[in-house]
Amino acid sequence: MDAALELAGGIAHELALFAAIAFLIGGVDDLAVDLLWLGRTGWRRLTGAPAAPALPAPVRPGWLAVFVPAWDEAAVIGQMLRAALARFDHPDYRIYVGCYPNDPETLEVVQAVAARDSRVRPVIHRREGPTTKADCLNGVWAALLADEAARGERAKAIILHDAEDVVHPQELRLFDRLIEAHAMVQIPVLPLAVPGSRWVSGHYLDEFAEAHGKQLVVREQLGAAVPAAGVGCAFERDMLERIADGRHDGPFDADSLTEDYELGLRISALGGRGTFARLRAADGSLIATRAYFPATLDAAVRQKARWVTGIALLGWERLGWTDSLAESWMRMRDRRALLAAITIAVGYVAAFLATGTVLAGTAAGKPTGEIGPGLALLININAALLIWRMLMRGLFVGNAHGWREGLISIPRAAVANLIAILSAWRALGRYLAIKRGTAPQWDKTAHAFPDISVPL
Structure with missing residues (x-):
């Protein structure tokens, strides 16, 4: 039991460390865009x-x-x-x-x-x-x-x-x-x-x-x-x-x-x-x-x-990169969807595994789950970045669709994460099929048209 808990705790720690570092990189990336928008246009432009x-x-x-x-x-x-x-x-x-x-x-x-x-x-x-x-x-x-x-x-x-x-x-x-x-x-x-x-x-x-x-x-x-x-x-x-x-x-x-x-x-x-x-x-x-x-x-x-298939995977091959720093940065942001989905999935696995380890250790009378200072710092920074990200999202959604939607956008991020994970997995399979010679095909979805007699 002790060995199993120790192994599970170690795996949870390494997964959490990977996710925390990746979240930090993505969070700083998003923060940079936010600050550029605030500094150069701000609420007036919105x-x-x-x-x-x-x-x-x-x-x-x-x-x-x-x-x-x-x-x-x-x-x-x-x-x-x-x-x-x-x-x-x-x-x-x-x-x-x-x-x-x-x-x-x-x-x-x-x-x-x-x-x-x-x-x-x-x-x-x-x-x-x-x-x-x-x-x-x-x-x-x-x-x-x-x-x-x-x-x-x-x-x-x-x-x-x-x-x-x-x-x-x-x-x-x-x-x-x-x-x-x-x-x-x-x-x-x-x-x-x-x-x-x-x-x-x-x-x-x-x-x-x-x-x-x-x-x-x-x-x-x-x-x-x-x-x-x-x-x-x-x-x-x-x-x-x-x-x-x-x-x-x-x-x-x-x-x-x-x-x-x-x-x-x-x-x-x-x-x-x-x-x-x-x-x-x-x-x-x-x-x-x-x-x-x-x-x-x-x-x-x-x-x-x-x-994801067209932009993050095939787009990388078809369009490559440029000598422009700004253009390369924007293309990197376009193509990070697959890595972001992997990071989210790893983060969820780490959280569930860590929670299970703590609960099992507590039930066995051997509490576990201590977090080192480095990982704790990363978690705190990411928490602050997450709060900022949700505030910015609520701000933009609220301005475009009303403050009720702005508030709902915060818990709705969990749905977006699930869709991102599932679509990344499907995109990877589709990409591999195309590389094996399958011709690209119009994988369209059913559509509906709104009632335009009422305000949209």
Whole structure:
């Protein structure tokens, strides 16, 4: 019994030491971003975003192309298109919807909307689906080129949206203004909590509140590349053609699981300037893309596994590193998801093992569980960093979604940790399968469209 307790205690100590050191590194990393945000923008930037009407009018007129890839989206694509057509405040745009020949339900819905409004253009992919989202977008790109030739006028910008997105009325006018000075423009993404799924779907509120309220702001200020989110983003048409000229199938890399993220970084590498536009409309609303995110544990794990596979694993191989310190730091932050998940899992195991050892030792009349001064110091520092982290998260979530959600975001971190661990495990398996020759495939999740008749 004594030997078993001693062994268990030793294992718990070593695991705790590993986790504590890794938590400290991650905590200092996050703290540095927080301090940069506070020092350079602060609360004023979070709540006092300038209004889009203050921007100058576009100098160069032109029409805008909105790309919407759609595989198995019959349940939402009709609502999304009708809402976009009703909400977009812009005189000249066209929505291209990429469909597949073996998905007749989605195609039928899109064609029905297109029959009533010529601004919707169904595009039937040359291959059966699902392929990858990037491959679908390349098919849409080919249709755009054909339309440009027939129209005799090139599009000014290409905007990406998903089939479940709720668009902002002013976003096209914002893109029209800013794309003249930038190769890529990204507006915030605001997840909506799915009714009945405050904990799973709600954790997206927490993560995007910080990512699009602080992290992208700091990223741009440091001069690092601004990655595209894949929705609510606009690309200069000539920049996409420049990228497409270096490929055989279009500007979107069909072998990538996170083509949007990679595209933002590649544009920066080519000298293009990306920007994160956090602006408000005249009515005070934030010009952003809103959407429901996965509401079940399985769906959230699948979606995040795709992100981890594409960014943290394949992205490391495909994009590498740069000579820029700021850019390398941001890429390191993008790619730390797998290590963070391992650290969280090790921390939980260490905590449970240490607790079990203490309880067993106490029951046997041989108390154990003494912590050395070094580990105790690490634990105390990490506790302080954790409190700071939860306060910052609550601040950003509260500002974006109300203080009730801000308070719930603190215990909801445990759900986010569980999803991170499970998605990292799935991502690792998917990565190994791809390395063995399995073709990347569109591992999409089921979507729902919110009731836009009520305030979002």
